[in-house]
Amino acid sequence: MTTLKVSQPGSVTPRRRAKEKKSRKGWGSNAVGLLIAAFVAFPLYWMLLSALKPKTALDAGDSTPWTLTPSFDSFARVLSVNNFGQYFLNSVIVALSVVVLSTVLAFLAAVALTRYNFKMRTKLLIIILVAQMVPIEALTIPLFFLFKGFGEAIPAVGLNHLGSLILVHVGFSIPFAIWMLRGFVAAVPIELEEAAKLDGASSFKFVRSVLFPLVAPGVVACSVFSFISTWNDFLFAKTFIISAQENSTMPMALLSFFKPDQNDWGAIMAGSVIMTIPVLIFFIAVQRKLVSGLAGAVKG
């Protein structure tokens, strides 16, 4: 109470003083902030730098934080000798298939779970929430045998084929995607649906040509999530693709560069750069939508 009374008459001076203090203080903290940013960025910088350094310099133990003679030698080595291009393509095929399939399936399910009232609704929502928490890593063993069985019936979705990786990640992406899209679908006013129905649009037509475009930000956000989790997957790529080298994805290829005696760090770093860049671009491009999508998921 007393402080309020004191500060009221001369309210301009303390505020100005606070501002001055803030800007003077800001100098130091801004410098520290930049230092932290540099520290966080350093591993990524070092990855790119080491990929660009000539092999001879790396082998000689050169650890200068810059290079005056950048070379694409390591990239060439990775892409030609180790057939990294093929693995890159495999990863792209798997990730894009997962994004398309899981988003469509999750969107339709989200529509059913928000636009319709039925007995099982809340139960299903809770089941999906729990499903999202199931540690997929623990399911590796039964899934291995499941896909072994699938492969005996339809080889394309069995072990050693990209189909198995696509399917398994569609399954894992769906619960989170449903949960996330639910908020977005629910945000579309019900009047819009009534208007569309009065105009004679079938329910499916409404869902496809009105609802889907309206929830695009949510769709983008959940696509990013399924893309990244699929792209980064190491466990299933390792477990499912056992003998068919040509169907390996990038994480496995990268691991194959690790040799017990002498690691070819230049090649490992070049491969890492190739693997990191698509995710980075994807992430930064949709960063804003990602944040709003996250907010939607939390609010939903």
Added chain:
Amino acid sequence: MALQVPVATASTSPAPVRPAQSRPKKKGRGWAGRLEHWLYLAPALIVLIALLGYPLYQLINMSLYDYRQAQVSGNAPLNFTGLENYRILVSDPEFWTVLGNTVIFATACVVFTLLVGGALAVFATRLRPWVRTTLFAVSLGAWATPAVTGSAVWLFLFDSTQGLVNKVLAGIGLSGFSDFSWTYDKWTAFGLVASEVVWCSFPFVMVTVYAGIQAIPTEVVEAARLDGASMPRIFTNIMLPMLRPIVMIVTIQSIIWNFKIFSQIYIMTNGGGIAGQNMVLNVYSYQQAFAASLYGLGSALGVIMTVLLMVITVVYLRLLKRSGEVL
């Protein structure tokens, strides 16, 4: 634009035909209306049942059998052994070591992730916009980095002979580090993995908590400041209580993520470290199943893992409910 779609169709459709057209459709909708949502749900549900539900059932089932390579290839009969796999685990000191490793490692990762992420979120509010944008941009970069490549880079940085860290440490006079192997000792290896994990997971905490801080009305903080409250005081007495729901979400999310870590451990310690000293539950389960062909035992470990995380999740939901969040 999309909002105008229904209006556009209304103006183009010929008026006299409409009642006739909508009548039978309405009837049809009444019947289909009851099943329509199941049509939308069916594809997702089928996938979920096949790829999450059934495997979960199978996981529990397999953990109750003596299931090894001989049984897989059909050379030996499949015997139901009940809880034998669990009994083996509980009486095996290695299991308890692995469980302890998992808890210590995951807890350390969670604590440091939250501390770093939370502190930087508060710190970010005091930075100039362009500095903050820079910090957030590079953090997003760390966040986006795949676990595999992140592990590779950190391993390279801490490589015993070619790594930058050892060279710098040796350069400033700590000659003991010139050929120091960070992965040889159990706890330095765990520390190395944990650093990588914190590096790539603190941005999630930072971004989320920062968004939470932004959502706090500025008047509240301003009023406290005018009343002469110090910055730490404002943080603990005003911001923290208002941030509670968000802090809880990121905490539980971090716990769940860090208990499940597989790639980083597997890659950085080459499959669980020297003599398996860096095994955590996930890696242990994987090795038991796919390296030792003890599928039953591996499944039992998977069940334990799942139960552990389910318990955490239930606690999480309880806490959410208590804090007034509606499902």
